[in-house]
Amino acid sequence: MNDWEGARVSTDQTPNLTGFQRRLLDQLAYRFSKLQDSLGEKVLPGLLDLAEEPLPEETPFAVKLQRLERLGVVEVEVWRMLRELRNQIAHEYIDQPALRAAAIDRFLEGVARLIGIWRQAGAFVRHRIDNDPPQAWPKTID
Amino acid sequence: MRLTPRQIRIFKMTVLRHFGENTLVWLFGSRVDDRRKGGDYDFYFETELVDPDEILDRKLALLADLHSTAEFEDEKIDLVIRPGAPGQDLPIFHIAKADGIRL
Secondary structure: OOOOOOOOOOOOOHHHHHEEEHHHHHHHHHHHHHHHHHHHHHHHHHHHOOOOOOOOOOOOOHHHHHHHHOOOOOHHHHHHHHHHHHHHHHHOOOHHHHHHHHHHHHHHHHHHHHHHHHHHHHHHHHHHHHOOOOOOOOOOOO | OOHHHHHHHHHHHHHHHHHHOOEEEEEEEEHHHHOOOOOOOEEEEEEOOHHHHHHHHHHHHHHHHOOOOOOOOEEEEEEEOOOOOOOOOHHHHHHHHHHEEOO
């Protein structure tokens, strides 16, 4: 991950991305979407089931997110921004190379932030294991 | 125009909050046509902002806010933004204004 940090995509570079670089960005964007879907649909709601006061299953995701923010797993604003970011990387910004460079740059930062949320989720589960024997956990976790 | 009064109000309010009171806003594309059905929301606006990073960050925040309203939840929204920097002129800006409806 550190290879991306600090690297700045310049406006001059974006019209000249090679086919390989484009494919790599597409692949990153695809995996980014998959990881975010997995976090949003399964992992984050699952963490709430491990929390001390589980929310009813039908609770809107926005409310679950707020609870997760209080638990220190994810910042609501960051999560919402990352959802928009993944669509922006597919956006071509034809003839607007400065905006395109900014979008690629933010996206590469976003990759690190999304993985940060993933790590927080792992840390949360570890904390629960340390403080609560797994026998006491819900019977099934989808 | 296929935008509800409530959608117009929410869109304008949200754009002005993120991009400033002087932002001018147009709807263009298929939502202008009353005879068509469904489709993406295409908006065009002009901002006084110049810095591409700042424009992108505000754009992301704007889209996140719109998508968290019942009116735009799960809708595909395309924003064409004309930055305030000199020399920014593209055919799409003229098309959006000529064929679009000022909100």
